[in-house]
Amino acid sequence: MPFVRGLDLALVLWPSFLAACGASLLFFAAVDPALLRDAGPRVFAGLEREAGYALGFLFFWAVAAVASALSVYLIRTARTPPAATHAASDER
Amino acid sequence: MASVTPLPPPASPAPFYAAAAKVYPREIDGRFSRLRKLAVVLLLGLFYGLAWLDWNGHQGLLFDLPARKFHIFGLTLWPQDFLYLTLLLIVAALSLFFFTALAGRLWCGYACPQTVWTELFVWIEQWTEGSRSQRMKLDRAPWSAAKLLRKGTKQLLWVALALFTGFTFVGYFTPIRSLGSQLLSLSLGPWQSFWVLLYSLATYGNAGFLREQVCKYMCPYARFQSAMFDEDTLVISYDGKRGEPRGARRRGTEPRSLGLGDCIDCTMCVQACPTGIDIRAGLQYECIACGACIDACDEVMDKMGSARGLIRYTTGHALQGARTRLLRPRLLVYALLIGGAVGVLTFSLLTRTPLILDVLRDRNALYREVHGGLIENAYTLKMINLDDRPHRYRLTVSGMPGLGIVVPAGDILLPPGSVNSIPARLAAAAEAAGGVHHIVLTLATVDGSGIAVHENTRFIGPSP
Ligand code: SF4
Numbered sequence: 224m225p226f227v228r229g230l231d232l233a234l235v236l237w238p239s240f241l242a243a244c245g246a247s248l249l250f251f252a253a254v255d256p257a258l259l260r261d262a263g264p265r266v267f268a269g270l271e272r273e274a275g276y277a278l279g280f281l282f283f284w285a286v287a288a289v290a291s292a293l294s295v296y297l298i299r300t301a302r303t304p305p306a307a308t309h310a311a312s313d314e315r
Numbered sequence: 316m317a318s319v320t321p322l323p324p325p326a327s328p329a330p331f332y333a334a335a336a337k338v339y340p341r342e343i344d345g346r347f348s349r350l351r352k353l354a355v356v357l358l359l360g361l362f363y364g365l366a367w368l369d370w371n372g373h374q375g376l377l378f379d380l381p382a383r384k385f386h387i388f389g390l391t392l393w394p395q396d397f398l399y400l401t402l403l404l405i406v407a408a409l410s411l412f413f414f415t416a417l418a419g420r421l422w423c424g425y426a427c428p429q430t431v432w433t434e435l436f437v438w439i440e441q442w443t444e445g446s447r448s449q450r451m452k453l454d455r456a457p458w459s460a461a462k463l464l465r466k467g468t469k470q471l472l473w474v475a476l477a478l479f480t481g482f483t484f485v486g487y488f489t490p491i492r493s494l495g496s497q498l499l500s501l502s503l504g505p506w507q508s509f510w511v512l513l514y515s516l517a518t519y520g521n522a523g524f525l526r527e528q529v530c531k532y533m534c535p536y537a538r539f540q541s542a543m544f545d546e547d548t549l550v551i552s553y554d555g556k557r558g559e560p561r562g563a564r565r566r567g568t569e570p571r572s573l574g575l576g577d578c579i580d581c582t583m584c585v586q587a588c589p590t591g592i593d594i595r596a597g598l599q600y601e602c603i604a605c606g607a608c609i610d611a612c613d614e615v616m617d618k619m620g621s622a623r624g625l626i627r628y629t630t631g632h633a634l635q636g637a638r639t640r641l642l643r644p645r646l647l648v649y650a651l652l653i654g655g656a657v658g659v660l661t662f663s664l665l666t667r668t669p670l671i672l673d674v675l676r677d678r679n680a681l682y683r684e685v686h687g688g689l690i691e692n693a694y695t696l697k698m699i700n701l702d703d704r705p706h707r708y709r710l711t712v713s714g715m716p717g718l719g720i721v722v723p724a725g726d727i728l729l730p731p732g733s734v735n736s737i738p739a740r741l742a743a744a745a746e747a748a749g750g751v752h753h754i755v756l757t758l759a760t761v762d763g764s765g766i767a768v769h770e771n772t773r774f775i776g777p778s779p
């Protein structure tokens with residue numbers, strides 16, 4: 224299955240965006256980003272809460288995007304497209 | 316079409332994006348279009364308006380992330396109240412299931428932000444670029460001053476609207492009035508600017524540029540909604556039995572005499588469809604149930620002198636001539652679950668005490684003998700005032716005669732929201748203190764607001 228440029232980009236960015244929204248919601252409901260500033264490593268000194276939320280969100284998005292990208296990569300580089308093999312075996 | 320199961324997605328994703336031809340939905344009038352306009356005005360009115368509504372001196376609806384508290388009119392919620400948000404999300408998800416099983420994609424057609432903002436953007440497009448045919452002509456025409464003016468005005472309005480939308484959105488998470496004055500004095504913080512721009516970009520991209528492609532290629536709900544459909548779900552369908560064979564004919568001719576069905580193959584339903592599909596090919600997962608094709612076809616049927624409803628809301632069973640059962644076990648189960656979750660939510664909100672008290676016993680020593688023949692136990696109290704204003708509290712103890720509080724000696728003042736940790740020491744005369752006593756610590760306001768919590772713990776003395 225060949226790569227499709229626009230589509231693959233969307234398939235990487237969009238589901239990971241949704242996942243990042245969910246992860247941020249859960250994570251920041253439990254963890255106050257000010258905690259990173261007060262008790263976290265030195266690099267976070269002076270971090271505003273707003274910045275903490277944004278950085279957290281971007282971090283989750285990036286991690287999820289890596290996972291999405293791997294999925295797309297594995298699907299695209301498979302010799303036999305998985306969708307096709309399934310369709311052949313269990314449809315109709 | 317006998318079955319209401321949406322057709323499977325196209326097998327090969329290759330023609331996505333590249334081949335996605337621009338859809339020029341035809342403007343139509345009718346029952347469903349008016350309903351949708353009403354929904355758009357109502358929902359967007361709420362969205363743009365509610366942010367400015369004040370309540371008891373603060374913004375009525377404010378998910379104040381910088382301060383980590385949610386104002387929902389009279390109610391203030393803290394991160395400790397996460398349970399309510401969870402319950403609310405569960406109710407929302409179950410309601411989506413319920414309405415989907417009952418009447419298909421009502422959400423998509425009327426309430427989804429994607430539909431609502433796209434509608435608004437399309438109105439601007441119609442206003443600046445004209446009707447469907449005018450828009451198509453304009454796009455084909457070479458660039459000219461007139462084209463530039465029309466396209467430029469549209470883009471200007473779109474961008475302005477998108478920015479205002481992004482601003483309003485962020486205004487639900489940080490107080491909108493101060494956000495507004497910061498914006499006017501050009502002193503918006505970098506992160507606020509980031510969120511405003513991100514949401515503006517999303518609005519512009521989704522409602523102006525991607526539109527139906529969001530529903531077709533990006534929306535997970537569009538793909539799994541078929542799992543909630545059954546043959547009794549109300550869906551928008553073309554009545555093939557009545558319409559086929561389709562074909563053109565002159566007005567006033569009796570179709571049956573020509574061997575034709577009621578569909579005159581005018582393709583109005585296709586032109587009206589915002590996702591660019593042909594409903595006559597059967598229910599498809601691209602159909603967002605907006606009802607535009609119903610309105611379009613009803614108008615055609617009126618003109619032809621035929622009965623309305625060649626395309627209509629109906630069920631798979633009705634189309635097969637079977638009886639439709641609206642009340643089905645699946646719906647009852649959804650309704651029961653929704654009722655249960657709403658009940659739990661209401662009950663826990665009504666009985667919510669805006670105060671948390673946790674009592675931890677000192678781990679180092681079971682008890683201490685202090686001068687005066689007293690036995691003392693040490694504790695740590697963790698207290699959170701969940702109200703939206705400070706309160707003065709008093710600690711009392713019960714369950715053991717002769718037990719007194721050494722510290723805290725006076726009243727405790729707690730600011731709203733923060734977690735406060737203070738040491739406490741209880742003492743009793745050695746003669747009375749032997750063994751393990753189950754006691755109750757009570758923290759109650761002394762300002763007449765009647766907020767109190769009780770916490771069980773133990774007082775331990777030397778074994779008798
Ligand atoms: S098929 Fe009809 S109801 Fe479905 S999206 Fe198109 S116009 Fe709307």
Ligand code: SF4
Nearest residue numbers: 578579581582584612
């Ligand atoms: S609008 Fe009605 S009559 Fe015209 S093509 Fe569609 S179904 Fe047939």
